[in-house]
Amino acid sequence: MxxxxxxxxxxxxxxxxxxxxxxxxxxxxxxxxxxxxxxxAREILERTQGNEAWLLFYVVFALAAGLHGAIGLxxxxxxxxxxxxxxxxxxxxxxxLLTAGFGIRAAIGLYA
Numbered sequence: 754m755x756x757x758x759x760x761x762x763x764x765x766x767x768x769x770x771x772x773x774x775x776x777x778x779x780x781x782x783x784x785x786x787x788x789x790x791x792x793x794a795r796e797i798l799e800r801t802q803g804n805e806a807w808l809l810f811y812v813v814f815a816l817a818a819g820l821h822g823a824i825g826l827x828x829x830x831x832x833x834x835x836x837x838x839x840x841x842x843x844x845x846x847x848x849x850l851l852t853a854g855f856g857i858r859a860a861i862g863l864y865a
Contacts, residue, residue, distance in 0.1 A: 821847025
């Protein structure tokens with residue numbers, strides 16, 4: 754049976770959408786709770802520093818966001834301007850991983 758990259762990307766797009774849906778809710782609820790609780794930025798950082806659960810959460814969040822966005826932009830570029838092919842796919846993958854890398858770097862900054 755031959756592998757179909759379009760199907761794989763469709764599945765990754767849907768899985769990352771589900772992860773993002775949950776992550777955005779957790780992120781926003783956490784922010785609202787912290788702000789309403791009167792926590793300062795310093796107090797929030799004190800709670801996140803060294804917390805491996807938050808590090809893992811934000812690393813997964815960043816990876817999901819980077820991949821989801823890159824796949825979406827890949828599809829938009831293919832449909833609107835005909836940008837297709839292996840080179841375009843690799844460029845979008847690089848953009849997604851770079852974006853995810855920025856998010857992961859921020860998560861590590863919160864952790865460290």
